[in-house]
Amino acid sequence: MTTNQAIETKRSVYDTCDPQYLRALREAAGMDLFVLARISCLSIAQVRQLETDASDGFFYSDAIKRQAYKRLLMILGAEPPTVELPEALRDAAQVADAHLATLDQIVAMSEQPSLQRSSSDLVRAGFAKLNGHKQALGALLLLVIAVVLFLLNSPQNSGEAAATPTTPSPVQPVPISSAAELPPAVVVPAASTPVIPASAPAVAATAVVAPVVAASANMVTQAGACAYSSEAMPQLTPFTAHKEGRYVYLVSNANAEICVVDGNKQATVLQLKAGENRSVYGVSPWQVSSANLQKLQIYFQGGRVSLPDAAVNQVKLVEMPVAR
Incomplete structure (x- = not known):
């Protein structure tokens, strides 16, 4: 060989x-x-x-x-694989020549005459650039002229409009006779007059309040679905603890909804698809529950935790001292 x-x-x-x-x-x-x-x-x-x-x-x-x-x-004493160097890098003289050539290029770029030009040369170069952009300068000049003409004509137009008003002022008081033509919601009754709500507004208010109540009930139901549980559940610990138990790493093999609760009773709901993974941070001990718990890979303190039974749908992760 x-x-x-x-x-x-x-x-x-x-x-x-x-x-x-x-x-x-x-x-x-x-x-x-x-x-x-x-x-x-x-x-x-x-x-x-x-x-x-x-x-x-x-x-x-x-x-x-x-x-x-x-x-x-x-x-166990096995040597790592070596890396073959190209022929150009094996010759020390070629490597030194390449470094010297690079340094020469850097020095030549730093001594370019463009960096040592006088102010007159810079002015000439600026005018040359302006001559190269004549079209842009013409368009800019036309735009400035148009803005100036607009500013000069706008005060005259506004003065003529103020001198000959064609519409009544919006501050004019509304006649009392026109109050009957306004919608019922605009007319404000006196304090001594009892307010009797009409049937149409009452129906509208009921229609608005009902979705709010339903949404509030739905939020309470969702918040109560994932919470700290005081029921007895299997307690799992890693075989060897290499990291602190400040987070739980989950990998889902199928679509699953997972509830994770830390030691401070902070609940987190995860919606994972097949192949997705997520980390949840907090304090130990942890409670992990899901209807598809067997489809999950749970990693805690640097190692994977094995589930004790196929029928288990919630477990408790207890932190162990980190092995030194």
Whole structure:
């Protein structure tokens, strides 16, 4: 096997997380599975998944899984794959010449004569640019003339309109005889006259109040659907705590409505579709409930929590001390 083939093989092992190669290295080193998990700051389930390529998702993503695999290989003494340098970067003289050429270009740009021009040169350059934009200057001049003419003519027009009014002033008092022609809602009765509401306004008020009452009842029902529960429920703790229990990470395999309540009894309702994930922050202990709880992946304190029974629809997550 050539050197390039050995490098490609080693890089393939790192990229594909080969479980047989990891198991062979651990057995050759004579290291127990539990000892390797403690040294690498991983759980036993995560190390076992890397050695058996199990389908259980004990890692948040494939990138985190590859990083954990590389950490285990480096602990067991495996060398990381090397990167082949191009021929141009192997010669120190060529690299030095390239750096010198870059510095020469920077110095040449800093000494351009355009940066050392006099004020007269700048004025000439400005006029040259203005000559190149004659059309824009003409349009701007026409716009200024139009604005000036409008301002000069507008006071005369307003004065003529004020001198010859054609419409009555809107401040004129309304005759008493026209009060009968106004709508009933405009006529205000005297204080001594008893106010008897008409049938039409009463029906309108009822029609407006009814949706408000229904909306308020609907809000109370929705708010009471997700709340702190004092009922007995299964208490779950992570196998090994790597993080503090300040948040819960949920991954849904199907469309589900989830209720999450923290230790301060702050309720959060999540509407997750298949493949979506969400984190909820707060304080421990946590209560997680859903009709499709078995379709969820619950991660707490850096690890996945397994549900005890298929019929369970609500669980309680209790925080454990973080392993140091």
